[in-house]
Amino acid sequence: MEAKESVSGLLQNGIRLSWQLIRMFELELEKL
Structure with a gap:
């Protein structure tokens, strides 16, 4: 159980x- 968690x-x-x-990444593309 611990491993699963x-x-x-x-x-x-x-x-x-x-x-x-x-x-x-999207914000950087908008700057272009």
Whole structure:
């Protein structure tokens, strides 16, 4: 159970980070 929870936590953190990167990337594209 602990391993499963840690994996889901890592996935949630990864998704959150990827969304932040996508948002930053879109803002940079708008500057162009």
